[in-house]
Amino acid sequence: xxxxxxxxxxxxxxxxxxxxxxxxxxxxxxxxxxxxxxxxxxxxxxxxxxxxxxxxxxxxxxxxxxxxxxxxxxxxxxxxxxxxxxxxxxxxxxxxxxxxxxxxxxxxxxxxxxxxxxxxxxxxxxxxxxxxxxxxxxxxxxxxxxxxxxxxxxxxxxxxxxxxxxxxxxxxxxxxxxxxxxxxxxxxxxxxxxxxxxxxxxxxxxxxxxxxxxxxxxxxxxxxxxxxxxxxxxxxxxxxxxxxxxxx
Amino acid sequence: xxxxxxxxxxxxxxxxxxxxxxxxxxxxxxxxxxxxxxxxxxxxxxxxxxxxxxxxxxxxxxxxxxxxxxxxxxxxxxxxxxxxxxxxxxxxxxxxxxxxxxxxxxxxxxxxxxxxxxxxxxxxxxxxxxxxxxxxxxxxxxxxxxxxxxxxxxxxxxxxxxxxxxxxxxxxxxxxxxxxxxxxxxxxxxxxxxxxxxxxxxxxxxxxxxxxxxxxxxxxxxxxxxxxxxxxxxxxxxxxxxxxxxxxxxxxxxxxxxxxxxxxxxx
Numbered sequence: 001x002x003x004x005x006x007x008x009x010x011x012x013x014x015x016x017x018x019x020x021x022x023x024x025x026x027x028x029x030x031x032x033x034x035x036x037x038x039x040x041x042x043x044x045x046x047x048x049x050x051x052x053x054x055x056x057x058x059x060x061x062x063x064x065x066x067x068x069x070x071x072x073x074x075x076x077x078x079x080x081x082x083x084x085x086x087x088x089x090x091x092x093x094x095x096x097x098x099x100x101x102x103x104x105x106x107x108x109x110x111x112x113x114x115x116x117x118x119x120x121x122x123x124x125x126x127x128x129x130x131x132x133x134x135x136x137x138x139x140x141x142x143x144x145x146x147x148x149x150x151x152x153x154x155x156x157x158x159x160x161x162x163x164x165x166x167x168x169x170x171x172x173x174x175x176x177x178x179x180x181x182x183x184x185x186x187x188x189x190x191x192x193x194x195x196x197x198x199x200x201x202x203x204x205x206x207x208x209x210x211x212x213x214x215x216x217x218x219x220x221x222x223x224x225x226x227x228x229x230x231x232x233x234x235x236x237x238x239x240x241x242x243x244x245x246x247x248x
Numbered sequence: 249x250x251x252x253x254x255x256x257x258x259x260x261x262x263x264x265x266x267x268x269x270x271x272x273x274x275x276x277x278x279x280x281x282x283x284x285x286x287x288x289x290x291x292x293x294x295x296x297x298x299x300x301x302x303x304x305x306x307x308x309x310x311x312x313x314x315x316x317x318x319x320x321x322x323x324x325x326x327x328x329x330x331x332x333x334x335x336x337x338x339x340x341x342x343x344x345x346x347x348x349x350x351x352x353x354x355x356x357x358x359x360x361x362x363x364x365x366x367x368x369x370x371x372x373x374x375x376x377x378x379x380x381x382x383x384x385x386x387x388x389x390x391x392x393x394x395x396x397x398x399x400x401x402x403x404x405x406x407x408x409x410x411x412x413x414x415x416x417x418x419x420x421x422x423x424x425x426x427x428x429x430x431x432x433x434x435x436x437x438x439x440x441x442x443x444x445x446x447x448x449x450x451x452x453x454x455x456x457x458x459x460x461x462x463x464x465x466x467x468x469x470x471x472x473x474x475x476x477x478x479x480x481x482x483x484x485x486x487x488x489x490x491x492x493x494x495x496x497x498x499x500x501x502x503x504x505x506x507x508x509x510x511x512x513x514x515x
Contacts, residue, residue, distance in 0.1 A: 097410075
């Protein structure tokens with residue numbers, strides 16, 4: 001049963017095994033409209049697998065997935081496109097949805113690649129391609145957006161701009177986002193809920209809760225914890241020049 | 249000026265080219281040329297069964313080719329053999345079984361060459377009807393499954409994630425492949441059908457920068473190959489199938505020249 005109207009996707013104790021090996025097990029999480037849920041975890045911790053379970057790409061799963069939307073946009077982590085296909089950016093934008101030129105231009109402008117519209121997909125750089133992938137996923141105005149490392153290969157300033165864009169999309173389209181990111185800085189700036197994976201859910205909650213969690217610290221180290229906490233660090237004191245603490 | 253049989257052959261050939269054009273593009277994009285070959289080889293078995301039980305040839309070939317496709321899918325699931333080995337196994341064993349069955353059917357005189365390489369003399373009004381009705385059906389279904397099929401050709405997971413049901417599209421496409429082989433076997437012959445699928449599409453790939461253009465050029469290339477091939481087959485008294493494929497090859501070579509020229513122009 002759908003417990004609330006904002007719920008888009010819910011995983012109940014979901015898991016997936018391949019060749020008798022559990023890639024991820026016992027994951028419960030939910031994504032609601034207008035919220036950003038971020039999956040973090042080391043390599044091989046099952047982040048992409050969890051995303052694919054949520055998307056319904058993996059069918060023989062343990063546990064269950066409840067999905068309350070069909071308007072889905074997906075940016076996969078790896079995408080291998082066969083260049084035997086003559087495919088321009090414009091054609092790629094139309095891959096899963098019939099869009100008018102205006103929507104295509106709008107989406108490509110948002111990610112800053114409208115000038116590449118008539119270019120062959122095979123001639124794009126990694127970062128350009130990533131921007132096109134993101135543009136394609138948002139162009140259909142999805143209710144549920146799954147972004148698996150959406151800014152890989154994008155330059156530093158572009159990265160910040162794209163994360164701002166993702167936040168904006170979540171607000172403006174009221175769309176729920178499942179984000180996978182390695183970048184703990186960005187996790188903090190936009191995320192509503194963090195799920196830390198390591199083959200299972202090792203902890204979850206608001207970014208600040210997760211940062212304080214011991215399992216998280218064990219997984220990522222003390223420094224990572226400081227990165228996360230720094231953002232929500234509420235200053236209830238100031239330091240004097242000699243380092244003495246002075247309460248506000 | 250032309251005999252009736254020639255007009256019939258031309259009409260039939262053009263009908264086939266309309267269908268092989270777009271299907272051939274998918275054969276190239278999805279790397280299915282050897283799969284097409286396997287289905288075509290199994291068509292011989294379909295033809296012999298048609299003769300044995302007095303069935304419609306196109307219908308019988310369609311059934312056998314679909315069956316072989318199904319068997320292939322099952323073998324892929326149940327064995328650890330690589331795909332190309334399974335394809336070879338099915339292609340040659342169904343060809344061999346077909347030829348063995350022919351050996352038993354001593355009461356029928358088979359035009360083996362006609363089966364293998366096509367025979368324009370054999371094309372009658374019924375064949376033309378089969379080609380046009382079957383072909384129209386194939387194109388209609390292809391148009392209906394175009395979006396999921398194309399999306400999953402580009403990237404399976406994207407298509408699956410965004411709700412396009414790529415598995416169904418793939419299964420339907422397999423049936424369409426059996427269909428095109430069934431309707432074109434008389435025209436091009438079973439050894440050369442894959443050529444009719446691939447060569448015009450390969451030519452089109454050389455000169456197009458979008459999937460739609462590739463489909464259109466592939467159809468045009470097929471039509472030109474049929475016209476060129478049939479006229480030269482009349483002129484030089486050669487088999488229709490090989491003549492059409494040779495014409496397609498000629499167009500392919502022309503498309504290569506075009507690439508070289510455009511590269512020179514750019515530099």
